[in-house]
């Protein structure tokens with residue numbers, strides 16, 4: 352992945368700058384091969400789930416190193432201004448793409464901070480081409496960056512983001528999620544396999 356500095360001369364909030372002793376991210380040996388589709392991690396996820404009629408249905412693919420590419424097409428249900436994507440929806444697409452990176456690290460993590468730059472308006476029916484990569488890891492902190500382009504994978508940048516994800520235990524979801532969904536997810540054999548994969552491959 353070719354990474355231009357997504358922030359330009361300004362690095363954003365200090366919390367998004369890795370400390371001097373941060374480590375380079377290490378791709379997990381069992382990470383999906385470059386080019387492989389990741390598939391949905393949860394059918395009801397707004398970002399990637401198939402059971403959300405107005406969701407993004409974002410499709411993420413493993414890249415080289417600890418990087419991801421993803422696409423999503425802006426639907427009429429995603430409007431803010433007439434005919435234009437809502438900024439929060441674009442940020443959701445960035446969040447989902449950045450969150451998918453953790454699957455390549457085999458680390459369970461949640462978004463702690465996410466800063467978005469909106470560079471160009473994105474009309475309905477536009478396909479957004481997203482690229483994201485982990486830049487550094489420091490303890491539980493995972494630093495990552497993403498851009499979203501329009502007109503093609505090498506087209507002009509429409510949105511960009513820097514993020515800090517924080518590693519959590521699976522208990523984060525079990526303790527905080529609404530019980531009806533937690534119990535349904537735990538009863539799903541595929542979900543249990545996914546959770547176990549996270550647990551045994553920290």
Ligand SMILES: CCCCCCCCCC(=O)SCCNC(=O)CCNC(=O)[C@H](O)C(C)(C)COP(=O)(O)OP(=O)(O)OC[C@H]1O[C@@H](n2cnc3c(N)ncnc32)[C@H](O)[C@@H]1OP(=O)(O)O
Nearest residue numbers: 366392446447448450451454461462463464492515517519
């Ligand atoms: C294949 C899977 C694909 C999945 C894709 C999903 C994509 C979508 C991802 C999401 O949107 S996740 C949902 C949105 N995020 C959340 O709901 C997280 C809500 N926040 C929390 O639960 C807690 O605040 C959090 C777990 C993030 C941190 O609480 P902890 O008690 O575990 O940690 P703590 O507060 O001790 O912080 C640990 C370190 O992180 C730092 N930190 C925590 N939150 C921060 C923050 N917001 N900004 C900057 N730094 C932060 C904190 O300063 C500290 O740094 P030091 O170790 O240096 O002292």
